[in-house]
Amino acid sequence: MTFRVTSFLAGAAVAAGVTLASFAAQAQDTIKVGVLHSLSGTMAISETTLKDVMLMLIEDQNKKGGLLGKKLEPVVVDPASNWPLFAEKARELVQKDKVAAIFCCWTSVSRKSVLPVVEELNTVVFYPVQYEGEESSKNIFYTGAAPNQQAIPAVDYLAENEGVKRWVLAGTDYVYPRTTNKILEAYLKSKGVKPEDIMINYTPFGHSDWQTIVADIKKFGSAGKKTAVVSTINGDANVPFYKELGNQGVKATDIPVVAFSVGEEELAGIDTKPLVGHLAAWNYFQSIDTPENKAFIEKWKAYTKNPKRVTNDPMEAHVIGFQMWVKAVEKAGTTDPNAVIDALIGVTVPNLTGGYSAMMPNHHITKPVFIGEVKADGQFNVVWNTPAPVVANEWSPYLEGSKDLIADWRAPLSCGNFNVKTGKCGGAGK
Amino acid sequence: MRDPAPRRLRRAAALLAALVALLLVPLLAGPARAQDAGAALARMATEQFAQIEAGIADLTASGSPLALPALEALADGRLYYSPDKSVFIKQADGRWIDARTGAASAADPASPKPVRLNNRVRRALEAALGSLSLMNPDPAKRLAAAEAVVKSRDAAALPAVEAALAKETDPRIRKALSQAKAATTIFLDTATESEKVAAIETVAGRGDQDALNLLGAVRERGTPILKLAAETASAGIERRLALLNGLQNVWYGLSLGSVLLLAAIGLAITFGVMGVINMAHGEMVMLGAYTTFLVQEFLRTRYPALFDLSLPIAIPLAFLVAGAVGVALERGVIRFLYGRPLETLLATWGVSLILQQTVRTLFGANNREVGAPSYMAGSFDFFGLTVTHGRLWIVVFAMAVFACLLFVLKATSFGLKMRAVTQNRRMASCMGIRTPWLDAMTFGLGSGIAGIAGVALSQIDNVSPNLGQSYIVDSFMVVVFGGVGNLWGTLVAALTLGIANKFLEPVAGAVLGKIALLVFIILFIQKRPRGLFAQKGRAVEA
Amino acid sequence: MIASRLLAGLDLKGRVFLAALAGLAVLVPVLNLAVPETSALHVPTYVVSLLGKYLSYALLAVALDLVWGYCGILSLGHGAFFALGGYAMGMYLMRQIGPRGVYGNPTLPDFMVFLNWKELPLTWYGFQSFPYAMLMVVLAPGLLALVFGWFAFRSRVTGVYLSIITQAMTYALLLAFFRNDMGFGGNNGLTDFKDILGFNIQAQTTRVGLFVATVVALALGYAVARAMVNSAYGKVLIAVRDAESRARFLGYRVERYKLVAFTVSACMAGVAGALYVPQVGIINPSEFAPANSIEAVIWVAVGGRGTLVGAALGAIVVNFAKTWFTGALPELWLFGLGALFVLVTLFLPKGVVGTLSAWSGGRRQAAPAGVAAAPAAE
Incomplete structure (x- = not known):
């Protein structure tokens, strides 16, 4: 039972400090870094951690002597899980605070809200969460996974290693699950899965009564073929979902559930003993045993002064993104957005799982994919990983509208939606 | 005519049959078994899940008395191995037992690592442990084992089921066992049509989704008489299920x-x-x-x-x-x-x-x-x-x-x-x-x-x-x-x-x-x- | 002629308010466009948009005050009308993108392309035309209010019950718009707008133009609301608020009076939403969240219920505070907002403007006094 009074007071003090500091800043000449994550509202649950990671990384970098001989200064604002507020705060960060880069967002809608603003104002933005793809902006650097870096390997694993023949695609009704499931459906069909062996189900945000759906899944799974659930269920709805699975006795050995949005942080709110063996696919797990990861976890626990704090995939994405930005700024010798955007492509930094991640010309990074099984202590047991990092398909080859599109931000192409069929930039290119 | 039951179920059933056979037949020479068990355990001293799974199969097939404690330890995550391929069981009090001899280990193992589990291994393990259960003193475990056969409907399990049925006294388990027997009989090439029709009736008595799935398979591939019997039975089950x-x-x-x-x-x-x-x-x-x-x-x-x-x-x-x-x-x-x-x-x-x-x-x-x-x-x-x-x-x-x-x-x-x-x-x-x-x-x-x-x-x-x-x-x-x-x-x-x-x-x-x-x-x-x-x-x- | 009659109906507060709006409409564009960026007097473009957003909220607050302050209908669903107006505008803006979307589809918005929609749903027809879209901005919320109000007022659902079913209405719409199958973009909503009436929506001048349009709309909305409450119709409205049964016994068709006010108010809220969307650049189902509607009520309460000017000021002040707080003291923002709700209802039942006008001049017969004495209790 850790009360966070002290950290709250510290937070208030820091916040007050930041405001005061922003007056003093003009004189001191620092490089400002915008941290745009919800600290209140429904998304605070996930995003507060990312803000803390950013503060830790910036503090660390300052200890190492800052960047280009200047100190880094975090500018933290709270968009309060309110999507228009994301756009407004992004504008404020760039125009008022003159930040050099923004580390931002969790949900796709917040990114979509920020996108026109940062394209207009030409800012460097890092987005750390796995998402549905189908986007590549000149100004946004996607350090989370695209569907082929998470969903497709997970399905392959289940089909090959668990002999799964029947699939339940269950998701929350918003764009990420819809798109991911569209891609998975097309992918599974291309692998010869029959339409009647795929069940697709959508539920609203925060759905809490899973009795009917879990019963349906059980029924679907009792048709004689090995069945698995691919879950793109989001955030809050997961806890009641897993509780219901456990209560209705759906064990991982009968019907495994592989989730793309459930990580260490989410499991911290659940009694995981009935869930042992259910799976998650990520590009990072806290339990991965490498020296880099060990050092990071220790640092994180020391920074938050909480030995029980867990780490997760989007945190690693921010670590990679921040290191890439630092490297690119050093390479460019300036924080000028155009120079940094050019310098970022091709930057390679070590990730926390013992390999390297590189920023590709499509503004996505290469990532290794890991499949983990839930352990009784709320951590994951890695049971499979890709032999080499996977390059992101920002435009899915399995979707009708996007199969001909590629993104390449290097000159002379410099295009986020180049149509290889028509040879023109701009979607269909008409 | 055989239903292509999932591989794992067939394997489980095969294991079960092997085990029951081994338990019924008087024990053969012990040392050879211990050797087999030792080799099987050594196989499990690895990172590879497929090897571990194979090791479990070998271990159960060896029929060695060492198998059960080792498998139980594995299920609890207490089975460890050393780089030299020796395998140990960690006791609740922290002491080590050499899994190959069943005796207390002389020295603590050098850098022990737990034998890893994933769903596939866990399933093999459950099947192996479950197959021991058809003769288990605990009635709940016997019941579960019988139910497993109903689902797997594998002919290879039939002798084991029949043997168990002969000894069973608990009416509930007897019922489950006879359903298990019926479920396998339906797909048996050697059974007569009238036997099969009777089996269909027995299975239909379950009145649940499992029975419906089974009858569905009959309706796809059975002879006309069987099809008719299956259809009548499934209609009844479907009404019940709708209710x-x-x-x-x-x-x-x-x-x-x-x-x-x-x-x-x-x-x-x-x-x-x-x-x-x-x-x-x-x-x-x-x-x-x-x-x-x-x-x-x-x-x-x-x-x-x-x-x-x-x-x-x-x-x-x-x-x-x-x-x-x-x-x-x-x-x-x-x-x-x-x-x-x-x-x-x-x-x-x-x-x-x-x-x-x-x-x-x-x-x-x-x-x-x-x-x-x-x-x-x-x-x-x-x-x-x-x-x-x-x-x-x-x-x-x-x-x-x-x-x-x-x-x-x-x-x-x-x-x-x-x-x-x-x-x-x-x-x-x-x-x-x-x-x-x-x-x-x-x-x-x-x-x-x-x-x-x-x-x-x-x-x-x-x-x-x-x-x-x-x-x-x-x-x-x-x-x-x-x-x-x-x-x-x-x-x-x-x-x-x-x-x-x-x-x-x-x-x-x-x-x-x-x-x-x-x-x-x-x-x-x-x-x-x-x-x-x-x-x-x-x-x-x- | 009409203008002079309108002006004649205004009290001092109203005149000051309109004058201030006129001042804003002139000053802000000048300070933004004509004054160089280096000057201390320069108003940055993001501030212009921010002010525009506050003012569209102010229009929503005025609309809400018309029904709550003068008619006793505490609507917890005005956010729905606001959002519907916003969606109508958003749909127009989406159609304006045309082939510039990432997939380059000339008719379908991006989200429809990647969800494999083959053709435009019926609901989207006509939205490429600006006049049609503007019609829908008013018509969609207006119709909803008309139907909803017609049912509710006819069967004499009042007070708390009415508040709760308006909340149910906006909640149902929230759930509906979240569904991707509805064809309104689901959770991601509508975003990445390119231009409005041929002008680039990101351009400085367009933003200033939108700001001026918002100021004009707010002034018009205020004038309409003021004219309504000052007329004989308005007097009946106040009578309904203070003693509904008595008004009914006197022979007034209470439900009709309410219905007119409710519908006009919903249309105004729709216009506010339509002005809000291009300035913030996104519309998403969370605008339907019951919490947003309740927040709008608190703006009115802070400024002063039944004062119109107060409602507008309340919206501006609270939102300014929100902008500042979420930047400076993010952890404390909800404490501040919560305390504001409690303190205002306990200590300033008439709101800031209502309290001030009660102090100055002691014009006791003025409307606000009546509000405090006999609020919309059944």
């Missing part, structure tokens, strides 16, 4: 309704009886849930043995915590706003924001883990209906809370005074009732019950600062639909909405179902502006 499906929806609806009832019943007091629109009601529920979390956390660190008592302890505490906050809220804010219901709405909304943010700063924005005591976990089968213990307890609990509240209102002097104040405040005051005190207590009662609801909701939902928000709109709908100021109305409304929701959900989907219900309530209020059970008399017009 069961309806029953299941009613049960799910009841359980959802009970959740709604719990969330709304406190509001029925504060809103229904007192006329206070308490938008902070959801936060009282949240406080109850956090109280449960604190109680569990305390018990976990201090008295882990008492964990199962966490909910009984949390219930009165949650009542007190939420009730105290409620009384403070009434004394501090609401009493200045009586007669101005819309203003109380705004003020309590403000209070709800403050409470949420307070909890968020104290406990963090993350979900908190509230575990289920052993009696709340799992489920049981009720004539083919899966009933989870947790839901059953919540239904019982909701009804108990409702009964208690009814008792307080109807049979205590406090309840009498409360009703008097509701009906005519000034008259009640003239009769010597201290109305301000009564207001505070009533509000405290409503809030306290919301706190109790939080204890129950912590078992099925997120314990996070947003917990209350997700129930507030639903709670108001229930109270308004049922009729303000009428507890029975609240009960009927909660259960009606719960059941209606569950019948709509399979047809329209979860979202459209909910929208349909909201629209229905809006229209219903037009027809009966005071809800299902409107309070009669002039008091409500005040």
Whole structure:
């Protein structure tokens, strides 16, 4: 039972400090870094951690002597899980605070809200969460996974290693699950899965009564073929979902559930003993045993002064993104957005799982994919990983509208939606 | 004619057959076995899951008495290996046993690593352990093993099943075994048609989805007579299942309704009886849930043995915590706003924001883990209906809370005074009732019950600062639909909405179902502006 | 002629308010466009958009005050009308993107392309035309209010019940718009707008133009609301608020009076939403969230219920505070907002403007006094 009074007071003090500091800043000449994550509202649950990671990384970098001989200064604002507020705060960060880069967002809608603003104002933005793809902006650097870096390997694993023949695609009704499931459906069909062996189900945000759906899944799974659930269920709805699975006795050995949005942080709110063996696919797990990861976890626990704090995939994405930005700024010798955007492509930094991640010309990074099984202590047991990092398909080859599109931000192409069929930039290119 | 059962099931059944055969045949020379077991164990000393799985198969096939303890240790994660391919079992007291000899290890193993498990290995392990169970002294395990054969319907298991059937005395297990025998017979090439028809009847006696799947396979590939038998049998099962499906929806609806009832019943007091629109009601529920979390956390660190008592302890505490906050809220804010219901709405909304943010700063924005005591976990089968213990307890609990509240209102002097104040405040005051005190207590009662609801909701939902928000709109709908100021109305409304929701959900989907219900309530209020059970008399017009 | 009659009907507060709006409409564009960026007097473009957002909220607050302050209908669903107006505008803006979307589909918005929609749903027809879109901005919320109000007022659903079913209405719409199958973009909503009436929506001048349009709309909305409440119709409205049964017994068709006010108010809220969307650049179902509607009510309460000017000021002040707080003291913002709700209802039942006018001049017969004495209790 850790009360966070002290950290709250510290937070208030820091916040007050930041405001005061922003007056003093003009004189001191620092490089400002915008941290745009919800600290209140429904998304605070996930995003507060990312803000803390950013503060830790910036503090660390300052200890190492800052960047280009200047100190880094975090500018933290709270968009309060309110999507228009994301756009407004992004504008404020760039125009008022003159930040050099923004580390931002969790949900796709917040990114979509920020996108026109940062394209207009030409800012460097890092987005750390796995998402549905189908986007590549000149100004946004996607350090989370695209569907082929998470969903497709997970399905392959289940089909090959668990002999799964029947699939339940269950998701929350918003764009990420819809798109991911569209891609998975097309992918599974291309692998010869029959339409009647795929069940697709959508539920609203925060759905809490899973009795009917879990019963349906059980029924679907009792048709004689090995069945698995691919879950793109989001955030809050997961806890009641897993509780219901456990209560209705759906064990991982009968019907495994592989989730793309459930990580260490989410499991911290659940009694995981009935869930042992259910799976998650990520590009990072806290339990991965490498020296880099060990050092990071220790640092994180020391920074938050909480030995029980867990780490997760989007945190690693921010670590990679921040290191890439630092490297690119050093390479460019300036924080000028155009120079940094050019310098970022091709930057390679070590990730926390013992390999390297590189920023590709499509503004996505290469990532290794890991499949983990839930352990009784709320951590994951890695049971499979890709032999080499996977390059992101920002435009899915399995979707009708996007199969001909590629993104390449290097000159002379410099295009986020180049149509290889028509040879023109701009979607269909008409 | 053989059904292509999944490979794992066939393998499991093969294992089972091998094992049973080995158990029945007098033991052969021991040393060779020990050697086999040793080799099998050495195979498991690896990172590769496929090797471990093969090792399990070898180990079971070896029939060595060393197999069972090693497999059990593996299931518990107590089986370790050293780089030199020696395998050890870690005892509960921390001592090591050499898995190859079964004797205590002379020295602690050098850099031991646990043998890894994944779902595939776990399944092989379960099958291996399960196959030992057909002769297990524990009847529950024997039953499970028989059920496994019904699902696998593999001919290879038939001798083992028949052997077990000959020895079995428990009628339930006998039935399961004979069904298992029938399930395999149906697909046996050597069986006669009349045997198969009889087998179909036996299997159809199960009347469940498994039987239906099996009969479906017969309908695809059987001879005309078998097809006919299977079709008749499946029609019967389908009727039964359709009925069961309806029953299941009613049960799910009841359980959802009970959740709604719990969330709304406190509001029925504060809103229904007192006329206070308490938008902070959801936060009282949240406080109850956090109280449960604190109680569990305390018990976990201090008295882990008492964990199962966490909910009984949390219930009165949650009542007190939420009730105290409620009384403070009434004394501090609401009493200045009586007669101005819309203003109380705004003020309590403000209070709800403050409470949420307070909890968020104290406990963090993350979900908190509230575990289920052993009696709340799992489920049981009720004539083919899966009933989870947790839901059953919540239904019982909701009804108990409702009964208690009814008792307080109807049979205590406090309840009498409360009703008097509701009906005519000034008259009640003239009769010597201290109305301000009564207001505070009533509000405290409503809030306290919301706190109790939080204890129950912590078992099925997120314990996070947003917990209350997700129930507030639903709670108001229930109270308004049922009729303000009428507890029975609240009960009927909660259960009606719960059941209606569950019948709509399979047809329209979860979202459209909910929208349909909201629209229905809006229209219903037009027809009966005071809800299902409107309070009669002039008091409500005040 | 009409203008002079309108002006004649205004009290001092109203005149000051309109003058201030006129000042804003002139000053802000000048300070933004004509004054160089280096000057201390320069108003950055993001501030212009921010002010525009506040003012569209102010229009929503005025609309809400018309029904709550003068008619006693506490609507907890005005956010729905606001959002519907916003969606109508958003749909127009989406159609304007044309082939510039990432997939280059000339008719389908991006989200429809990647969800494999083959053709435009019926609901989207006509939105490429600005006049049609503007019609829908008013018509969609207006119709909803008309139907909803017609049912509710006819069956005499009042007070708390009305508040709760308006909340149910916006909640149902929230759920509906979240569904991707509805064809309104689901949770992601509508975003990445390119231009409006041929002008680039990101351009400085367009932003200033939108700001001026918002100021004009707010002034017009205020004038309409003021004219309504000052007329004989308005007097009946106030009578309904203070004693509905009595007004009914006197022979007034109470439900008609309410219905007119409710519908006009919903249309105004729709216009506010339509002005809000291009300035913030996104519209998403969360605008339907019941919490947003309740927040709008608190703006009115802070400023002063039944004062119109107060409602507008309340919206501006609270939102300014929100902008500042979420930047400076993010953890404390909800405490501040919550405390504001409690303190205003306890200590400033008439709101800031209502309290001030009660102090100055002691004009007791003025409307605000009546509000405090007999609020919309049934």
